[in-house]
Amino acid sequence: xxxxxxxxxxxxxxxxxxxxxxxxxxxxxxxxxxxxxxxxxxxxxxxxxxxxxxxxxxxxxxxxxxxxxxxxxxxxxxxxxxxxxxxxxxxxxxxxxxxxxxxxxxxxxxxxxxxxxxxxxxxxxxxxxxxxxxxxxxxxxxxxxxxxxxxxxxxxxxxxx
Numbered sequence: 001x002x003x004x005x006x007x008x009x010x011x012x013x014x015x016x017x018x019x020x021x022x023x024x025x026x027x028x029x030x031x032x033x034x035x036x037x038x039x040x041x042x043x044x045x046x047x048x049x050x051x052x053x054x055x056x057x058x059x060x061x062x063x064x065x066x067x068x069x070x071x072x073x074x075x076x077x078x079x080x081x082x083x084x085x086x087x088x089x090x091x092x093x094x095x096x097x098x099x100x101x102x103x104x105x106x107x108x109x110x111x112x113x114x115x116x117x118x119x120x121x122x123x124x125x126x127x128x129x130x131x132x133x134x135x136x137x138x139x140x141x142x143x144x145x146x147x148x149x150x151x152x153x154x155x156x157x158x159x160x161x
Contacts, residue, residue, distance in 0.1 A: 001042075001046040001047070001049050001050070001051050001054065002051075005051040005054070006042065006043060006046055006054075009042065009051070009054045009055075009058070010039060012055075013054070013055055013058055014035065014039070016121060017035050017038060017058055017059060017062050018031055018032070018035045019120075019121070020059065020062070020063075020113075020116055020117065020120075020121055021034050021035060021062055021066050023116050023120065024066060024109070024112055024113055024116060025066060025069070025070070026101075030069060034062055034065045034066055034069060035062060037061075037062075037065050038058050038061040038062040038065060039058070041061050042054065042057060042058055042061070045057075055127075056127060056130045056131060059117075059127075059131040060130065060131050060132075060133070063113060063131055063132060066113075067109060070109055099154070102153075103150050103153045103154050104116075104150070106149055106150070106153050107146050107149060107150070110132070110142060111142060111143075111145065111146035111149065112146070113132060114128060114132070114139065114142055114143045114146055115143065115146050115147070115150070117131065117132075118143055125139045125140060125143075128143075
């Protein structure tokens, strides 16, 4: 991979990788660090990465970094209490986003990543398999189970607002 190809890769995929990681981690600074590390690894391994596979390489490295980060933070187990927002009225859009985020929080790391890659980022089953080191059948099964969990959460009476 040439320097120009690397720069093109940064311009083309930086936002997508960041968006994927921040949606899963829900922490912007950690997401930036993970994305930076992914691009750093791409730069260090540019000689062995083919330009047409750089997208898959970046998402795979970023995904693995994110999993490592989550596992490390689980050991720490910090809990933060958030005060309820005192606003009387919230927009429907804000409520919808909140319910969707709560639904996504019901999923485990793998399921959440699968849903984000497929439904939010629009990757194919094959691409997701490459990124997450799963075969295409596993991707389909895990994604199906994740969507069932989401559906069950979203249609349950106590979660409808």
